[in-house]
Every structure is written in structure tokens, then in C-alpha cells.
Amino acid sequence: MVNVLVKRLFVIVGVVVVSSSAAYAQGPAQAPPVTMSLSGPRIGMTYLSPGVVDSINEDFNKDINPMVSQFGWQFEKRFMSSDTGATAVTEWVLLFGGVDQGVVIPSLSWLVGMRTVSGIEIAAGPNLSAAGTGIAIAAGVTARVGNLNVPFNVAVVPSEHGPRFSFLLGFNARRR
Numbered sequence: 001m002v003n004v005l006v007k008r009l010f011v012i013v014g015v016v017v018v019s020s021s022a023a024y025a026q027g028p029a030q031a032p033p034v035t036m037s038l039s040g041p042r043i044g045m046t047y048l049s050p051g052v053v054d055s056i057n058e059d060f061n062k063d064i065n066p067m068v069s070q071f072g073w074q075f076e077k078r079f080m081s082s083d084t085g086a087t088a089v090t091e092w093v094l095l096f097g098g099v100d101q102g103v104v105i106p107s108l109s110w111l112v113g114m115r116t117v118s119g120i121e122i123a124a125g126p127n128l129s130a131a132g133t134g135i136a137i138a139a140g141v142t143a144r145v146g147n148l149n150v151p152f153n154v155a156v157v158p159s160e161h162g163p164r165f166s167f168l169l170g171f172n173a174r175r176r
Contacts, residue, residue: 038076038089038149040172046070046097049162052131059130060103069100070168072107074151078115085117095168097131105129109136109157119143121153132159147173 048056048066057063072095080088090112097105106129113123119142127136140153148171155166 038078038172039074040076040149040170042070042072042074042093042095042168042170044070044166044168046164046166048131048164051162052159052164055161056098056103056105056131060105062101062103064098064101064103068098068105070095070097070107070166071099072096074170074172076172087115089113089115089121089123091123093136093168105131107131109155111136111138113138115142121151127157129157129164131164132157132161134159134164149173 046068048064048068050066053064053066072093074091074093076089076091078087078089090110093107093109093111095107095109097107107127108129109125109127111123111125113121115121120140121142122139124135124137127134134157136155136157138153138155140151142149142151144150150171151169153166153168155168157164157166
């Protein structure tokens with residue numbers, strides 16, 4: 001199952017890279033976009049549906065509660081901005097869940113999305129986790145305090161064993 005998903009992911013990424021390169025080559029020359037790193041720590045909670053809990057209990061041979069802690073890091077880059085202030089972002093989110101219950105459930109998501117000038121954001125992308133694979137769908141808002149950004153995000157990852165619902169918050173500072 002995982003091999004099929006990984007193969008499909010590589011095909012999709014390949015098609016996007018090839019088609020976007022061809023489209024870019026046909027347009028007028030543009031200045032490269034200004035990129036900005038917005039990486040930082042993340043902390044939160046994830047609710048695991050009963051099917052996911054059962055799967056993890058079997059895989060780890062440990063009984064866990066459906067609410068697990070999350071600790072990790074979000075690697076985020078802003079790679080395009082519009083005249084309206086909307087920006088395109090790509091982010092890798094590496095989380096370790098369940099530490100509060102004596103188990104480590106790793107999770108990695110690659111998300112691509114948009115953020116408005118007011119800080120409202122949406123993103124989606126693949127998620128690979130010991131709890132199952134799926135497509136992560138996230139939304140949130142980023143509050144700004146000077147150069148400090150404080151994101152509040154909710155996410156859902158539907159999977160074959162059931163959905164996982166997460167709430168994460170963190171911080172980062174603007175730096176180029």
C-alpha cells in the first residue's frame with residue numbers, strides 16, 4: 001500500500017515539475033520571487049479516531065489514549081507574493097506524537113498553500129505517519145506581533161483507519 005502511494009506521489013511530483021517548467025519557459029522573463037523562511041517549533045494535540053488507535057495499539061503493542069501530544073518543527077518558505085499581499089507557501093511539518101504516553105508516533109507532511117495579508121491560511125498535501133498515510137488538509141491564522149509570527153492551525157488527515165484531527169500552534173520570526 002505504501003509503495004503504491006509513494007510511486008503515485010513521485011509520478012504526480014514529476015508531472016507537476018515537467019509541466020510547470022514548460023509553462024515557465026513560455027512566459028516573459030520575470031525577476032525571481034523573494035523567498036522568506038518562516039520555520040519554527042510546533043506544539044499541539046491530535047485526536048485519533050478509534051480505528052487509528054486500534055492500529056497503533058497493534059503496531060506498538062501499547063494501549064494509548066485517543067488524544068496525543070504533538071511536538072515538532074515546521075520548515076516553511078514563502079515563495080511567491082501577489083500585489084494583493086497573498087503569498088504562496090510550502091512547508092514540511094515534522095511531528096512526534098504520543099510522547100506524553102510513552103510512545104513516539106512520527107509524522108511528516110508536505111503542504112502547499114496560500115496565506116492572505118490578514119494571516120488566514122489554507123494548505124494541503126501528503127502525510128506519512130506511523131498512524132497511516134493520507135492527505136493532510138490544514139487551515140489557520142497567523143497573528144503577528146512585531147517580527148514574531150504566531151500560527152494557530154487545525155488539520156485533518158483522513159486515512160484508511162479513520163481520520164486524525166490536530167490543533168497546533170507555534171512561533172517563528174521573519175528572516176530572509
